[in-house]
């Protein structure tokens with residue numbers, strides 16, 4: 001597939017690379033329309049299927065990760081378009097099917113669908129100029145890609161209500177204090193920081209990495225005892241992998257592990 005609204009690249013050693021997807025509609029502050037979301041889903045799936053890729057970074061421009069769904073495109077839609085034809089939201093949940101870690105490297109605005117997109121990623125590293133918000137209320141709508149569900153899980157009810165009901169933005173430091181963001185770094189260090197984290201993840205055994213992601217995500221889908229049992233079974237399963245033997249043998253013999261992702 002040829003992409004018009006995103007850029008893709010890779011970084012790192014050939015054997016284990018980081019796949020980078022950059023949202024690229026800078027004039028519209030990376031407003032998310034159906035074509036962009038189709039391209040994004042396709043690029044993420046291609047990286048997920050590529051055995052040489054160990055981790056994925058999703059990023060935008062300095063001024064905007066994404067300022068939300070494309071309001072111009074949505075303005076004339078009616079119920080028959082959005083419900084009947086599944087315009088706007090059709091590809092979003094596919095992002096949750098990506099099994100390799102996806103890090104959001106966020107600078108500038110992450111608003112509406114842009115904020116929801118960051119929350120579909122596995123963790124968020126923010127530049128100090130990042131601003132997060134769910135301003136849909138100002139347009140007469142509510143978040144439509146998981147914002148009312150993932151934001152309260154990330155920051156608690158009070159702040160989620162505050163953001164969704166007032167439409168205000170929160171800056172990177174507030175987002176970090178609230179637990180939405182895992183790290184805040186100066187803008188010019190954002191990609192270095194994200195790449196450092198991604199390359200570290202690439203250096204580990206892929207099966208354990210995928211299992212850790214799947215198990216943490218299960219925390220949002222199940223009660224505690226079911227979640228703990230799910231984790232326990234994955235933990236047990238990893239003892240059937242070569243990487244577990246390699247990782248533990250390397251530790252015991254004080255050498256660097258060479259994971260084979262098997």
Ligand code: HXC
Nearest residue numbers: 027028029031067068069070071072111112113135144145
């Ligand atoms: C379409 C957008 C856009 C958007 C910005 N632009 N956001 N176009 N959809 N969501 C366009 C502007 O129209 C403008 O185009 C150009 O990008 C630059 O934006 P400005 O407003 O001139 O920039 P600035 O003054 O710096 O303000 C930045 C901003 C503001 C605060 C981010 O643009 C803004 O409030 N945008 C809308 C944010 C929003 O409401 N997001 C939620 C959307 S609803 P021109 O042609 O004039 O240069 C949503 C629902 C999700 O996301 C549902 C699930 C999928």
